[in-house]
Amino acid sequence: MLKFIPVIVALWAALPFPAEALELVRDSKLLCYILTEPDPPPPIRFAASELAAYIGKTAGLPPCPVSDREIRGLLPLRLRLLNEKSIGDEGYRISVTGKGVEIGANTGTGVLYGTFAFIEKQLGVRWFYPGEEYCPVSGTLAIQEGVLQEKPFFTTRTIQHTHSARGRYLETWNWIVRNRMQLVTDKGSYSLWRKELEERGAVVSAGGHTLVELVSDRLFEKHPEYFALVNGKRIRQVEIKDRRVVKWLSQPCLTHPEVQKMVVDGICKSFETDPKTTQYLIGNNDVPVWCECPDCRKDDNPDEKVRGIVTTRFYKFINRVAAEVHKKHPEAKLLAWAYQSYQDAPLGVKPDPSLEIRLCDHYRCYRHDLGDTSCSRNERFRKLYSDWSRFGNPLVERGYQETLLDTGSYFYLPIESVMARDIQYFKKHSVSGLVYLVTTPEGNFPKDSPYLPMLRERWRCQWQSVYVTARLLWNPDQDYRSVLEEISSRYYGPAWKVMKKYRELLTELYLAAPGHIVYLQPGTDIGRCLSKKGSKEQLLQYLADAGKAAAGDPAVSRRIDREAEYFRLLWLAASEKYQAALNSTVSAAWRNGEIAIDGNLNEPSWQNTTVTGNFVRNASHTKGALTKQTHARVLFDSDFIYFGIEAFEDAPEKILVAETKRDGNVFNDNSIEIFLADPASVYRRFAHWIINSKDAVYDEFYDAASGKKDPGFNFGIESKTVVLKDRIVTEVRIPRKVFSTAPYMDAPWRINLCRNRRLKDGTQELSSWSDGSYGNPETFNPVLIILKNGSFEEVSGASGNSPEGEDGPKNPKDQPLFWSRENRPGECGVMKGDAFAGERFLRLRKEGIHQKIILPEDFSRDLSIRFSARGSGKIAVNMYLYDRKTGKFKKSVPVQSFELRNKTEWESFSVNYPVRGTETLRIAFVVPGEADLDDIRILPVERADLLN
Ligand SMILES: [Zn+2]
Ligand SMILES: [Zn+2]
Incomplete structure (x- = not known):
């Protein structure tokens, strides 16, 4: 099966004769018009009106004329259908010669994409996100002669805007087609806004969590055998209250011949009642509860069954349905998820080759790209992509870019580099595209949604990432940094120079913080990104400077203000929560x-x-x-x-x-x-x-x-x-x-x-x-661990960003995680081998280390401090006290100084420290000579009443 269509020509290729400039507008006078066939298909009609409008707009004039007949004295910009296999369904060819312009493609959608490519590349227009664009205006428009022929590399390029009810989202639909993504819609929207959707080449897709629609729960009383047998009882698929699904309960019995027939008939019917429906997604009811009847169980693969996986049985069902549907509708495109308990590739069946598999990779990490082997979280997803791709079916990522919960609902995450590397990964692993999940600023959201107004902001929070993704899906070999540079310089104008530094630092902090960023994670994790000393202040300074640089440009000022607001609402709020979480909590x-x-x-x-x-x-x-x-x-x-x-x-x-x-x-x-x-x-x-x-x-x-x-x-x-x-x-x-x-x-x-x-x-x-x-x-x-990494087993990773590494370790590779250096002129490094416990220990020479210790606010007990050391000279244990509210350093309390007597053998020491005040504490170990340190433990002195 042919999965990819290669990009043929990605540049304006010069014609054999010397390139000339073709004038479309001179001295604010239009020299051109748009020429179409009489009564063109809706996408070409729409392309013509867009092109006419943008030529007018960039010239500061009304739209140029559109005609299906030649207009003497004006240059034609001709939009037409071709019949050339090499161009494909979505590709186009744009020729600029002395006689005019021709934008040709095999389909109306291809012509539409070609027209927007022309508007972008020749008129210089850019579309940032729904509702905001860049449009240069000049009284003269001269374009270069030559030919551009392009095809998208990836065959699936979809935006799924969630959370919003049906609506006439013109700006969103426009953004999607202008950036040559695919506009996918549902039957209901199509029947309401058919003209608008037809003009934008929308694909009508049915299905989803569809079993409950195809097999009605109303049959339950009469035919309980159609439904799932669970714990010896037949149960319904959903619980309904006020005509709404309030709870998903189960799948129907999918091996029952009548159930299979209902599913096949229902899918066929949706292709028949509206021939515009071209694809159907066969997915489960949204709950991992499956029928346990003997026939259904027979479809299970034994190795899957012990792990609670049902992929084989579900794909046996989907294959049967696909075969029946294709008997009647051979052209119908059928999609199936890899989701929930059928996310793993099936062991006992091969998916029907006609199926497009949508791999739902929720719980993947969005701090690390899929190809980053250092990310343990994504290990599972790398296996999933590799397992599913073996079947040779078209495989598409169903993304979860809407990742965070709570404050994180602003999703102001700099993930464009992650997306760019993901797309490289997809190219390498024959994945044929992705679905980007993002809500639209135009969305009709429930008025009582706790997430308003942030839902409206999500696209704007991630617009760079969505934009870069749309570009790279056409040509994955473009350097995303130059794409970003090009679009951002237009977006931030005079403020870009400083916003670039802001964006780079924000991205660096996001990528370097430890841990993963996963679907439904609390935004607090973003707070950790700002624990590097001075980073918060630096970012705020950049934003302030950008605001000044944009002072003369109200549109840019508004954009900077908005960005500062996102930073405050997600990053600063999360940082506060993160710090608070570090300061409360019991001990292990x-x-x-x-x-x-x-x-x-x-x-x-x-x-x-x-x-x-x-x-x-x-x-x-x-x-x-x-x-x-x-x-x-x-x-x-x-x-x-x-x-x-x-x-x-x-x-x-x-x-x-x-x-x-x-x-x-x-x-x-x-x-x-x-x-x-x-x-x-x-x-x-x-x-x-x-x-x-x-x-x-x-x-x-x-x-x-x-x-x-x-x-x-x-x-x-x-x-x-x-x-x-x-x-x-x-x-x-x-x-x-x-x-x-x-x-x-x-x-x-x-x-x-x-x-x-x-x-x-x-x-x-x-x-x-x-x-x-x-x-x-x-x-x-x-559970409180008062002291972190007292064993020095954890070394700050390649990122070099210790969450508490306020001093910026000189050699990040071998610095102990969670500890800060005193910044004396000596040395500090984690050594491997010959440790007191575990594999590593810390070697200090004329240097000290310290760490904030975490105690509940009302903690008033003695702490027992124990550690092992060897070396010569002394090792001093100090406690640094800080005001809890202001964070200001108050004083250093020497706890005890120990004489080291043995350079080669480990010795253990202990001392108690009474915690009575309300200060924040940092414990410090200072070595004026040279010493090795290991296995530091701090625990509350046990309560006598708990000792048995
Ligand atoms: Zn069954
Ligand atoms: Zn990760």
């Missing part, structure tokens, strides 16, 4: 030395960490006061999070434990539960484990907002439970990559631990660490 330590998952909490790491207790009974399940308390400890390292849970029990021989299977009925046994939520899900999606006292595990991923469960979730947990005389001890290890964000960066992870105490005599007592509640992430405890 970094692991030191090996930990065996054996149910024995005897390793030094467990011994030296804080014990947390005070579980609270669950009010709805347990009456009376809690009789049995539980203690918990948490540890981290760079790969895992560890839990040590001790459930005190007077009658351990009586505990009820029956289940031995994975994902079985573990909850009804004596068990513990772990909930983990990360900020990337706004603490709404969380991982959940139940472990009974025989270590049978139930696990799932849960979305608290929608109530969706992902039972396929199966994340490498290890646990060992030991029943002692007075307690049941469970030791657990969970891979940290269950989430993409590190637990101690940005907003912390939140954790809940629960205990289901069940005895054979019927005694039950449920309790939890989070005030008695279970799966309510709002109440989960944030």
Whole structure:
């Protein structure tokens, strides 16, 4: 199958005779007219009126004449249909000779694209985003003779403007076709604004979350067998209230012959009732619940089934439907998603070769492009693209550029370089295009939407990225920086020189900050970008300078003001939230030395960490006061999070434990539960484990907002439970990559631990660490790691941007993440090998390091500071105090100075520091001579009442 049409000629190629300039306007007098065939197809009619208008506009005159007959004395600009295979459906040829201009293409849409290419390249007009353009005006217009023939490299180039109801979005439609993207619309809009849409060559597409439309839930009473069998019961597809879908419930039974017939008939009907409908997207109802009847299960691939994946069964269904539809409508274009539990490529079936696959890559990272192998988050998506592309079907990215939640709803993200590199990736991996997701400034949004007015701003927030994408989809080999330079110099005019610096710094900070930027992430993560000292002030200064530079130009001033507003609303607000999150929150330590998952909490790491207790009974399940308390400890390292849970029990021989299977009925046994939520899900999606006292595990991923469960979730947990005389001890290890964000960066992870105490005599007592509640992430405890990277295992990466690296490390590669240098004249670097614990340690010579330590605001206890060192001379531990409100440095408190006696052997030291004041603290280690430092740990001195 031919997937790409190569770009043929991308330059004005000179004709064999010397190039001349052809005059269209001289001394404010029009010398030309537009010539079409009589009664041209709507897109050519529209192209003619646009060309006439823009020639007039750039000359400061009314539109030039449009005619289907020759006008003597004027030069013709002829728009015409050709029949030349090499040009393709969307390509065009523009010839400028001494006799006039000819814009020819095989289709009306091709002529329309060619006309806009002419307006752009010869008249100098640019369209920034819907409603705003650049249009140079001059009394003379002379264009260069020559030929330009172009075709788009990518065959799918769509903007999907979400969130808005149907509307007559003329500016948006114009922007799309003027920038030679494809205008795709739905049947309803087409019937309302047929003329406008026809003129712009709109493609009518049907389908989507379509099963519920094709198989009516009204049949449920009479034919329950058409619907999904779930837990032994047939269920409907949706829950309806006030005629609106309030909840998606399931897919119908897709192996039932009557259901298949209804789907085929429905799709055929949509092609028949309006022949303008040319494509149909076959997608599931928006919930990953599938029929469990024997016939449906037979379509599952066993390897997929154990992981909760249904791609094979769904594509078997889609293939059957496609074959039937194509019998009646061989030309019909059918699309299918790769989405939810069918995002993975099928293992047991090959998609029908006629299908265009739309890979929905939500949860991909938009800080890193898809080809960036350093991005662990996108590893999965690289595999998806590679797996799906093997089938040879046209494969299209369904993007999620509308990425952030909360303050982030402004989406003021400089992602144009990410998009440019993505497009290179797509070219390399035979992906045939993309759908860019962005709302339009013209949108009809619900008046009560909490996201107004930011919805209207999203395109303007990302206009550079949308613009660059449209260009590169035609020619991916263009340098995006020159595209950006060209358009931005027109957009910012006299302010571009300084706005360029602003944009470059903003992009640099965005790209260099640690962690990933993923769909539904809190905007707070953007706040981390501004933690580099002075960056915020520098950006504000650039904006102020740009404002001054634009003073004489009201349009440019408005644009700069708007940009400053976006910066304030997303970046500055996020920065404040991020700083606040760093300053609030309870404690976990970094692991030191090996930990065996054996149910024995005897390793030094467990011994030296804080014990947390005070579980609270669950009010709805347990009456009376809690009789049995539980203690918990948490540890981290760079790969895992560890839990040590001790459930005190007077009658351990009586505990009820029956289940031995994975994902079985573990909850009804004596068990513990772990909930983990990360900020990337706004603490709404969380991982959940139940472990009974025989270590049978139930696990799932849960979305608290929608109530969706992902039972396929199966994340490498290890646990060992030991029943002692007075307690049941469970030791657990969970891979940290269950989430993409590190637990101690940005907003912390939140954790809940629960205990289901069940005895054979019927005694039950449920309790939890989070005030008695279970799966309510709002109440989960944030976990505080007072000191970050005390093991020096984490080195600031290639970006060189340590989130707290206020001093700008001299050699970023080997500087410890989260630590700042004193900036003494000495040296500081992370060394590998021969560490006290782990792989790395820090070597200091005539230098000191410090780090802000994070404590709850009302913290008034002693801190225990422990570390290991070797070397000669002294090592001083100091505490720097800052005013909490103003951030002003108050004083340095020497905590203790230790004499180092051994250059080669590690020695351990400890000291306590009483926290009584309300200052912000930084802990510092200063080495006047030379010393190695490792395994620094700071924990609150344990509360005696928790010690057993
Ligand atoms: Zn079924
Ligand atoms: Zn990433």
